[in-house]
Amino acid sequence: MIGPRTKLGLILLMSPLLLWLTTLIIIPHLDMLYVSLREKVGVRLYEFGFGNYMTFFTEPLYWNTFARTAYMSIFATFLTLLIGFPIAYYIAKIAKGRMKMALFLLCLVPFWVSELVRTFGWMILLRETGVISSFLQWSGVVNQPIEMLYNDGAIMVGLVYTSMLFMVVPLITTLDSLDDSLIEAGYDLGGNGFSIMKNIVIPHAIPGIVTGSIVVFMLSLGNYLTPILLGGKSSLWFTGMIYSQFITRFNWEQGAAFGFLLLGLSSLIVWLGLKFSGQTLAKTMG
Amino acid sequence: MIPSIKQNPFVKTIYNSYVVLFFIYLALPLTVVAVFAFNDSQFPSLPWEGFTWTWFFGTEQPWLGVFHERRIMRSIGTSAFVALCVSVLSITVGTINAFLFERAEFKFKGFLYVLMLLPLVIPGIILGISILVFSNFVANGVENLTGWEIEALRPGLTLVVLGQFSFITTIATLVIAARLKKFDSSLEEAALNLGATPWQAIYHVTLPFLRPAIIGAGIVALLMSFENFNTTLMLVGSDAPLTITMFDRLKEGSTPVLNAVSLLLMIGSSALALVMIFFQKGEKS
Numbered sequence: 001m002i003g004p005r006t007k008l009g010l011i012l013l014m015s016p017l018l019l020w021l022t023t024l025i026i027i028p029h030l031d032m033l034y035v036s037l038r039e040k041v042g043v044r045l046y047e048f049g050f051g052n053y054m055t056f057f058t059e060p061l062y063w064n065t066f067a068r069t070a071y072m073s074i075f076a077t078f079l080t081l082l083i084g085f086p087i088a089y090y091i092a093k094i095a096k097g098r099m100k101m102a103l104f105l106l107c108l109v110p111f112w113v114s115e116l117v118r119t120f121g122w123m124i125l126l127r128e129t130g131v132i133s134s135f136l137q138w139s140g141v142v143n144q145p146i147e148m149l150y151n152d153g154a155i156m157v158g159l160v161y162t163s164m165l166f167m168v169v170p171l172i173t174t175l176d177s178l179d180d181s182l183i184e185a186g187y188d189l190g191g192n193g194f195s196i197m198k199n200i201v202i203p204h205a206i207p208g209i210v211t212g213s214i215v216v217f218m219l220s221l222g223n224y225l226t227p228i229l230l231g232g233k234s235s236l237w238f239t240g241m242i243y244s245q246f247i248t249r250f251n252w253e254q255g256a257a258f259g260f261l262l263l264g265l266s267s268l269i270v271w272l273g274l275k276f277s278g279q280t281l282a283k284t285m286g
Numbered sequence: 287m288i289p290s291i292k293q294n295p296f297v298k299t300i301y302n303s304y305v306v307l308f309f310i311y312l313a314l315p316l317t318v319v320a321v322f323a324f325n326d327s328q329f330p331s332l333p334w335e336g337f338t339w340t341w342f343f344g345t346e347q348p349w350l351g352v353f354h355e356r357r358i359m360r361s362i363g364t365s366a367f368v369a370l371c372v373s374v375l376s377i378t379v380g381t382i383n384a385f386l387f388e389r390a391e392f393k394f395k396g397f398l399y400v401l402m403l404l405p406l407v408i409p410g411i412i413l414g415i416s417i418l419v420f421s422n423f424v425a426n427g428v429e430n431l432t433g434w435e436i437e438a439l440r441p442g443l444t445l446v447v448l449g450q451f452s453f454i455t456t457i458a459t460l461v462i463a464a465r466l467k468k469f470d471s472s473l474e475e476a477a478l479n480l481g482a483t484p485w486q487a488i489y490h491v492t493l494p495f496l497r498p499a500i501i502g503a504g505i506v507a508l509l510m511s512f513e514n515f516n517t518t519l520m521l522v523g524s525d526a527p528l529t530i531t532m533f534d535r536l537k538e539g540s541t542p543v544l545n546a547v548s549l550l551l552m553i554g555s556s557a558l559a560l561v562m563i564f565f566q567k568g569e570k571s
Contacts, residue, residue, distance in 0.1 A: 002389065002471075002474050002478075002484045002487060002488060002492070003385070003389030003390050004389070004390050010390055010392060013382060013385060013386045013390060014386055014390075014392070016378075016379045016382050016383070017379070017382070017383050017386060017398070017402065020379060020451075020452070020455060021401055021402065024417060024448060024449075024451070024452040025401075025404060025405055025408075025413075025452060026401075027420060028416035028417050028419065028420035028421075029416050031416070031419055031420040031423055032412075032415065032416040032419045032420070035419050035423075083308070086301070086304060086305075087305060087308050090301070090305050103305075103309075106309060106312065107312070109312075109316075109556075110312050110313075110315075110316055112509065112552075112555040112556060112558075112559050113316065113513075113548070113551055113552045113555055114512070114513040114515070114529055114548075114551060115513065115515060116513075116515060116529050116532050116533060116536070116548075117316070117319055117548040117551055117552065118315055118316070120315075120319055120532075120536060120540070120544060120545075120548060121314070121315025121316055121317075121318055121319040122315050123536075123540065124315075124318045124319065124322060124540075125314065125315060125318055129329070129332075130332075131318055131332060134332040135332075161311075161312075161315070164312070193297075218407060218409065221409060222409025222410055222411055222412070222516065223516075224411055224515070224516050224519065225515055225516075225533070229533075229536065239409070239411050239516075242411060242415065243411070243519070243520075246415055246418070246520065247520075252419060255415065256415065256419060259411075259412050259415050259416070262409060262411075262412060263408065263409065263412050266407070266408075266409055267407070270407050
């Protein structure tokens with residue numbers, strides 16, 4: 001096996017990795033932490049302190065938005081799991097041969113196009129002059145246009161749609177590895193569909209459920225496009241607050257503090273998920 | 287259920303219709319985007335006014351087609367340029383990283399591996415702002431000390447490329463390392479026995495084996511870069527890539543021109559996906 005044999009060789013081989021991680025990941029985050037701990041006390045005058053974090057806790061709008069983003073993301077994760085699980089089970093256990101391959105590829109197709117295009121599609125469907133509203137009027141269910149855009153339901157539809165792939169693929173992988181004979185044995189021993197689901201299929205699928213849920217939660221939490229475009233001005237999504245602090249108000253200190261709070265929540269959930277399922281980051285990703 | 291187990295036909299019907307409904311749900315938004323690119327109306331909505339190519343080839347306002355929209359065509363060019371840079375950079379660093387993790391033994395290897403995975407669990411918008419804050423800090427520092435203004439460190443294409451590179455490299459590393467793991471190293475030894483130098487062995491034996499993974503990672507990098515929004519949004523300057531331009535247009539109000547661009551994007555990504563499947567087939571044989 002050819003590999004580095006001298007210390008110099010190893011250092012050369014390692015340098016792109018170190019350069020990448022230190023200059024683009026580690027130092028920028030440390031710098032952001034530093035900026036978030038600077039309080040503005042006057043024009044071009046800063047003091048070290050936790051003022052930017054205090055603002056977050058004392059201003060109800062900020063932490064309400066933060067909490068809302070968190071529980072909406074949890075709800076979106078749960079919905080994605082609920083909708084995706086039967087599909088993953090169908091593809092892994094019921095569909096056979098070509099059909100299985102075709103359904104699997106069909107699941108992937110929407111994700112080859114930009115999230116922007118997918119969200120645009122939902123806007124065309126849901127808006128007041130949109131396809132669904134027109135269809136309902138034409139069929140006589142309602143007699144005036146209905147606006148389905150710019151509310152929490154629309155955000156949810158968009159988030160679930162955008163995240164589906166990241167739930168379904170890990171689920172299919174774990175369900176595929178479940179031996180059919182275990183399910184047959186469950187029936188032979190007198191189990192019914194429900195008890196077999198609960199005692200055999202779901203326990204086996206836990207690693208897939210955890211991986212999928214972590215990824216979906218993270219993507220929803222950090223999403224900007226879907227809440228802003230489908231939720232409109234009332235979307236109140238935390239990434240929107242970070243954006244407005246940075247770009248609109250040019251208050252980088254406050255924005256950096258918000259960024260760290262979001263990063264903290266996201267990392268906490270990833271860590272809890274991994275701990276809960278007894279997995280490591282290296283195993284989940286690789 | 288499993289074929290050997292009998293199932294209640296009623297439950298089976300419900301289950302099958304659920305699966306059908308699910309795939310309709312998946313297809314619906316993309317279908318309407320594609321269909322309304324051909325509607326002869328100023329807005330992408332019903333009623334259907336008849337079929338037209340005007341949103342692709344129209345030459346006069348307000349019926350200006352996408353191929354004559356300067357702003358959109360320019361941003362497609364910008365996106366392609368960014369994607370190409372990101373792709374080349376990330377597969378280069380990814381290949382080197384793959385050799386590092388598969389072929390070298392060193393202290394803190396496990397720790398570095400986890401560190402290498404981290405960019406995937408950092409929300410894209412945070413990657414964007416941290417790089418923005420740091421590059422601004424460096425640019426200001428240099429300017430105060432020497433008076434030089436480093437344009438590349440202000441929001442613009444260089445930062446967009448670096449921002450996207452910062453997490454796409456992780457994916458490239460994982461894909462290429464997975465392939466390198468499968469490599470039978472006795473082939474390299476055979477090359478060495480036949481008189482090749484280590485570099486020649488790597489160039490003529492190992493790299494050709496890795497080629498499908500490197501091409502695959504390159505295509506994934508192209509697609510991810512083209513689609514990226516969150517990181518790009520924070521780092522973009524005056525030259526906007528396509529997703530940013532489309533977002534701005536969408537906020538102003540939607541026109542069927544956006545449907546036409548979207549359809550072009552769909553065709554482009556499917557073509558790339560097909561190329562990738564083709565190369566992966568080659569990998570198996």
